[in-house]
Amino acid sequence: SSRRDFIKITSVGGAGLFAAGNVAAKYFNPGKNMKGTIQRTPTYCEVCFWKCSGWAHTNENGELWKVVGNKKDPLCNGRLCPRGSGGIGMYNDPDRLKSPMIRIEERGKQVFKEVTWHKALEYVAQKMEALKxxxxxESLALFNHGSGGKHFSNLVKAFGSTNIVAPSYAQCRGPREAAWIATFGTAVNAPEPTDIKNTNCLVLIGSHIGENMHNTQVQEMSEAIDRGATIITVDPRLSTAATHSKHWLPIKPATDIALLLAWMHVIIYEKRYNHEYIEKNTFGFKELKEYVAEYTPEWAAGITNLKASQIRETAREMAFHAPSTIVHPGRHVTWYGDDVQRVRCIAILNGLLGSFGTKGGFYMQTKASVPTFSHPPYPQPKWSWKDFLDGKFPSAEINVSNAMIDASHPDNQSDKKIKGWIVVGTNLINTIPNTPRTIEAIRNQDLVVVVDTMPMEITGWADVILPECTYLERYDDLRVSPERYATLALRVPAVKPKHLTKPASWIVRRLGLKLGLQDYFNYSDFSEVLDWQLKQMGSSLAEMKKKGVTVVDRPESSLYLPKDEPVQLKTKSGKIELYSQLLEEQGFDPLPKYTAHPEAPDGFYRLNYGRAPMHTFTRTANNPNLSDIMNENRLWVNPQVAENHGLKMNQMIWLENQDGVLSEFPIKVRVTERIGPDCVYMVHGFGHNNKRLKRAHGKGISDTKLITRVAIDPIMGGTGMRGNFVKFLVEEPKKEVES
Ligand code: MGD
Ligand code: SF4
Structure with a gap:
């Protein structure tokens, strides 16, 4: 198979590499007059957080036409993914929030009245003062995800709280960051510094690049496939990546650590590592060698349902290509509660293969540094989330969202309590597992403010809804991502905000003034901040508006660690810690241990979930362009399982989990050989129950609602979500479920 049917990314010209005919045409605003002068305005995408930079095109009437990639941006190489091209659907969505609103009935009943900005912000400011x-x-928490959150962080810190949190840590990347820090002294960060462009062997463990559409990674992987690089995919499901792999290992879910230990065993006991490298650069090789002695491929085969010969063969292949081998750290890695240790195994393997800081392995990131616009120092809070944790989750480098739910919950016995929420750009109801607990925490708040572009499940629980305009209608901070090259990307409004919506930068400033915090917002429009920052860096807003992106070149040699010198890392030993002294000191296993996880009860199947290339979490389900391509999720069921339960293709069924929780809506069955008999699978982000989402309401089901059993990682607090089991109900259940 070639990249042609793998990659589904639009090119600058718009014709794109779409497999299914001219799907790209759907992304252009139909019926708009495209004659005359076309204006292009720089932006960077907010449909996911890869932040590809692009150009928003408007016609002579100032109407938005299309968004295309910026050729100069190494994060997209001039091509946006299907979601990014569909970004204008966020702007055009008729269901968008249109006006500030205040709740007039009981929380959660979703009865609001439209008010002016003045009234809404007066209300919020008064409630914030009362809270203080x-x-x-400190009792105010900010839950955020995306660029609006940056503006609100400034406000919340100026107000006196540092209880700021995003779901991208404890529901997503957190375990891998902790594992990498324990092994290499540095976090993976996003975008991942995987040198796929130059690799000869890419190993994906439950990381489904291609369905998980992160632009440059997908582009580089497609090229790697064309170059004939070896792809090894470990997934209980025949994912898109698996179909393009030389080796697919259909592992029994929840047993990955056993496989990873066996791979280490083969590499070490068959002496397929570079002795000199290991000697010079690693700490704890002897301990690791002794430790994995018993973890043979035969041992792992019994646990993982894989063949010992395949485990051996794949380990040899990885070692053969080393150090140009990447064992990918994954992205959404909060699965079973021992996730730091699973990713530690991945880190150790990369350490054994010598891929850290090596061409074709992991490059060393760099990042532009932007001067801070002057403001007074933030007040020192009396307590922060670290004090609330009180030594729990010692590897949590940043705040843990589920711990903030605990701090907000009526059962919180400590004197450190959260009593007010500002929620910006995160649909917590469908994002943090164990929804009933999130709702109990909401009910316990004195104030809930939600800043969003759409009427989502979380806005239904707000006291005050503040409608933000979309990324195509606003300025935001400069994009500075850690990458191969230091880059800056600019976001400028291409069109005026629709309805009464406003940018977060405007909202926080107005709120700041009402709270007497004007010194923290020393500008009248956010463009002044950008211009000042750019001028400090030798450019200007006017110049960047023409370029959209600036790239600082870098000699190739500086991308990798010097070959002849020993590594000097920020770990305790300064070396790659195969044996982690940090984890040992924190009271955890210094070498990762395999533990068996609970199995599905009779008649139940493990609930597995993932991503689709045209959607991001829950935020895109109602997008007119993207729901046109995929408007519901389906339940993947193995043919044997389907036969045992009498399920047919496209039959609508309901699900019930191990705790008796029912799905709110039915889901269509997809009978497919691509999934094994021990789990079922669905794409995350569907099953919306907010009726204001006219396109997405009741389409498919929400995986989050069925995730009521959560395994918390003791090392950093991540929420393991894959230990939930479902059974099939062919008739609509009678029981009413509270949403
Ligand atoms: P979404 O669910 O897409 O992502 O979780 P979230 O960040 O909560 O919700 C995004 C919200 O932002 C929506 O309400 C959307 O309307 C709003 N929004 C979009 N654009 C803007 C904007 O410009 N301004 C404002 N103010 N709002 C905007 C993601 C999180 O979910 C992550 S990172 C991961 S990896 C986890 N994935 C995951 C999973 O796979 N399964 C389950 N069950 N749970 C998961 N939770 C985690
Ligand atoms: Fe946008 Fe796609 Fe890039 Fe994400 S990967 S920022 S959705 S174009």
Whole structure:
């Protein structure tokens, strides 16, 4: 198979590499007059957080036409993914929030009245003052995801709280960051520094690049496939990546650590590592060698349902290509509660293969540094989330969202309590597992403010809804991602905000003024901040508006660690810690241990979930362009399982989990050989129950609602979500479920 049917990314010209005919045409605004002068305005995409930079095109009437990639941006190489091209659907969505609103009935009943911005912000400011008076400024938490959150962080810190949190840590990347820090002294960060462009062997463990559409990774992987690089995919499901792999290992879910230990065993006991490299650069090789002695491929085969010969063969192949081999750290890695240790295994393997800081392995990231616009120092809070954790989750480098739910919950016995929420750009109801607990925490708040572009499940629980305009209608901070090259990308409004929506930068400034915090917002429009920052860096807003992106070149040699010198890392030993002294000191296993996880009860199947290339989490389900391509999720069921339960293709069924929780809506069955008999699979992000989402309401089901059993990682607090089991209900259940 070639990249042609793998990659589904639009090119600058718009014709693109779409497999299914002219799907790209759907992304252009139909019926708009495209004659005359076309304006292009720089932006960077917010449909996911890869942040590809692009150009928004408007016609002579100032109407938005299309968004295309910026050729100069190494994060997209001039091509946006299907979601990014469909970004204008966020702007055009008729269901968008249109006005500030205040709740007029009980929380959660979703009865609001439209109010002016003045009234809404007066209300919020008054409630915030009351909160400070009664519980202290620290009782305010900011839940955020995306660029609006950056503006609100400034406000919340100026107000006196550092209880700021995003789901991208404890529901996503957190375990891998902790594992990497324990092994290499540095986090993986996003975008991942995987040198796929130059690799000869890419190993994916439950990381489905291609369905998980992160632009440059997908582009580089497609090229790697064309170059004939070896792809090894470990997934209980024949994912898109698996179909393009030389080796597919259909592992029994929840047993990955056993496989990873066996791979180490083969590499070490068959002496397929570079002795000199290991000697010079690693710490704890002897301990690791002794430790994995018993973890033979035969041992792992019994646990993983894989063949010992295949485990051996794939380990040899990885070692053969080393150090130009990447064992990918994954992205959404909060699965079973021992996730730091699973990713530690991945890190150790990369350490054994010598791929860290090596061409074709992991490059060393770099990043532009932007001067801070002057403001007074933030007040020192009396307590922060670290104090609330009180030594729990010692490897949590940043705040843990589920711990903030605990701090907000009525059962919180500590004197450190969260009593007010500002939620910006995150649909917590469908994002943090164990929804009933999130709702109990919401009910316990004195104030809930939600800043969103759409009426989502979380806005239904707000006291005040503040409608933000979309990324195509606003300025935001400069994009500075850690990458191969230091880059800056600019976001400029291509069109005026629709309805009464406003940019987060405007909202926080107005709120700041009402709270007497004007010194923290020393500008009248956010463009002044950008211009000042760019001028400090020798450019200007006017110049960047023409370029959209600036790239600082870098000699290739500086991308990798010097070959002849020993590594000097920020670990305790300064070396790659195969044996982690940090974890040992924190009271955890210094070498990762395999533990068996609970199995599905009779008649139940493990609920597995993932991504689709045309959607991001829950945020895109109602997008007119993207729902046109995929408007519901389906339940993948193995043919044998389907036969045992009498299920047919496209039959609508309901699900019930191990705790008796029912799906709110039915889901269509997809009978497919691509999934094994021990789990079922669905794409995350569907099953919306907010009726204001006219396109997405009741389409498919929400995996989150069925995730009521959560295995918390003791090392950093991540929420393991894959230990939930479902059974099939062919008739609509009678029981009403609270949403
Ligand atoms: P979404 O669910 O897409 O992502 O979780 P979230 O960040 O909560 O919700 C995004 C919200 O932002 C939506 O309400 C959307 O309307 C709003 N929004 C979009 N654009 C803007 C904007 O410009 N401004 C404002 N103010 N709002 C905007 C993601 C999180 O979910 C992550 S990172 C991962 S990896 C986890 N994945 C995951 C999973 O796979 N399965 C389950 N069950 N749970 C998961 N939770 C985690
Ligand atoms: Fe946008 Fe796609 Fe890039 Fe994500 S990967 S930022 S959705 S173009």
């Amino acid at each position: 008076e009664k519980h202290g400024a």
